Each structure stands twice: as C-alpha cells, then as structure tokens.
Amino acid sequence: MPADRDALRGALKRTASALKHDGVPFALAGGYALWAHGAPESENDVDFVVAEGDVEKAAAVLDAAGFEVVRPPEDWLFKACTDGVVVDLLHRVVGEPVTADLLARSDEMDLLGVRLPVLQATDLLSSKLRAMTEHYCDVGALLPHVRAVREQVDWTRLRSETAGNDFAVAFLFLADRLGITSA
Structure with a gap:
C-alpha cells in the first residue's frame, strides 16, 4: 500500500x-x-x-x-x-x-x-541496475524513470559501471532497442 x-x-x-x-x-x-x-x-x-x-x-x-x-x-x-x-x-x-x-x-x-x-541521475541508475538480480529484476517499473531522466545520464559511464551485471546489461540492451539511450 x-x-x-x-x-x-x-x-x-x-x-x-x-x-x-x-x-x-x-x-x-x-x-x-x-x-x-x-x-x-x-x-x-x-x-x-x-x-x-x-x-x-x-x-x-x-x-x-x-x-x-x-x-x-x-x-x-x-x-x-x-x-x-x-x-x-x-x-x-x-x-x-x-x-x-x-x-x-x-x-x-x-x-x-x-x-x-x-x-546525479547516472549514480541513481547505476545503483538500481547493479542491484538487479534473479530475485529482483523489475524492468517494467524502471523504464518510466529511465525515460524521464535519459538526457541527464552519462551513458558511457553507466555502461562501464554496470558491465559486470548481466541483468543491467540486458536492461541497457532493451533501453537501446526502445530508443531510450544514446547508444
């Protein structure tokens, strides 16, 4: 609630x-x-x-x-x-x-x-993406937030900081395909 x-x-x-x-x-x-x-x-x-x-x-x-x-x-x-x-x-x-x-x-x-x-938006998204695991990976809830702040994100830094998390990499792939990022 x-x-x-x-x-x-x-x-x-x-x-x-x-x-x-x-x-x-x-x-x-x-x-x-x-x-x-x-x-x-x-x-x-x-x-x-x-x-x-x-x-x-x-x-x-x-x-x-x-x-x-x-x-x-x-x-x-x-x-x-x-x-x-x-x-x-x-x-x-x-x-x-x-x-x-x-x-x-x-x-x-x-x-x-x-x-x-x-x-900063990049720091916020980095932590949210790095926290994704097989136990919690709600990309649907995160998409509206990422869309809203996309112009404020350092996408190169975000990709570098999250490269070790496969869930984050998959999310960024989806965000690229949806045209949200500046890939």
Missing part, C-alpha cells in the same frame, strides 16, 4: 532540514531523487545517503529532531521513522561505501522548498 504523498514529502523535508542544519553531509537518493530529476514520484519511502563515518552523527541528529531511529539487521543502513513514514539512510549502496566523492558530485536542487543535494 503506497504511503501518503504528503507524509512522504514532509518526511523528506524534515530529514533534509535536520541533516543540513547540523552539518551532516548527505544526499537524497532513491525514487525521490529520480523524481527530483523529473521521473514519476515515489510511492514507498524516502532514501538518503550518508558516509559511513557520519552514520552515528546522522542518527543522533534525527533522534534529537524527534524521529524514531531503528537499526535493522541489515548493516548498510538505518531507518528513521516519522509520521508513519520510513526514511532509509544508507551508508553503503550495492555493497559499496558511500564516499565523499559521491556526495560531492550530487546536484544542489530546490525541492519542496528545501535546497538539498540530490544524487
């Missing part, structure tokens, strides 16, 4: 504002970052990335801001809950640590009245 969009947007703004106010380096990630770049709006949760060294500071900041901080068994994220919305704060993406370089190349954007860093 999709979460309430107003609640999702409110959680996004509260999270970004708290992290920004206390100087925690971060970037918007996931579906809402793709939305910021022009893709369809997310209906599930809100995702941010922080460097591994900033996890405890980010958790403390959000706890002090009234979020319920949850430490799931997965060791690559923590969750912050507010108003019925789960905000995921990832410090590893597809097994790789979130780096200062990744955060530094984020795009500064105005979103919902808040200026915040947003991961």
Whole structure:
C-alpha cells in the first residue's frame, strides 16, 4: 500500500532540514531523487545517503529532531521513522561505501522548498541496475524513470559501471532497442 504523498514529502523535508542544519553531509537518493530529476514520484519511502563515518552523527541528529531511529539487521543502513513514514539512510549502496566523492558530485536542487543535494541521475541508475538480480529484476517499473531522466545520464559511464551485471546489461540492451539511450 503506497504511503501518503504528503507524509512522504514532509518526511523528506524534515530529514533534509535536520541533516543540513547540523552539518551532516548527505544526499537524497532513491525514487525521490529520480523524481527530483523529473521521473514519476515515489510511492514507498524516502532514501538518503550518508558516509559511513557520519552514520552515528546522522542518527543522533534525527533522534534529537524527534524521529524514531531503528537499526535493522541489515548493516548498510538505518531507518528513521516519522509520521508513519520510513526514511532509509544508507551508508553503503550495492555493497559499496558511500564516499565523499559521491556526495560531492550530487546536484544542489530546490525541492519542496528545501535546497538539498540530490544524487546525479547516472549514480541513481547505476545503483538500481547493479542491484538487479534473479530475485529482483523489475524492468517494467524502471523504464518510466529511465525515460524521464535519459538526457541527464552519462551513458558511457553507466555502461562501464554496470558491465559486470548481466541483468543491467540486458536492461541497457532493451533501453537501446526502445530508443531510450544514446547508444
């Protein structure tokens, strides 16, 4: 069941504002970052990335801001809950640590009245494609997002970063055949 969009947007703004106010380096990630770049709006949760060294500071900041901080068994994220919305704060993406370089190349954007860093479209698609496996490979859900941001993607870099994932290669082949990429 999709979460309430107003609640999702409110959680996004509260999270970004708290992290920004206390100087925690971060970037918007996931579906809402793709939305910021022009893709369809997310209906599930809100995702941010922080460097591994900033996890405890980010958790403390959000706890002090009234979020319920949850430490799931997965060791690559923590969750912050507010108003019925789960905000995921990832410090590893597809097994790789979130780096200062990744955060530094984020795009500064105005979103919902808040200026915040947003991961670049290429980085977002790279992580989504590299995460595809035989257990989860929903190309139909990804196609509208890729179509929406295609002009913002560095296709050469994306192909290089995803070359080791056969599902990603197959997706890019399909995107080429559909005329989405600049192959």
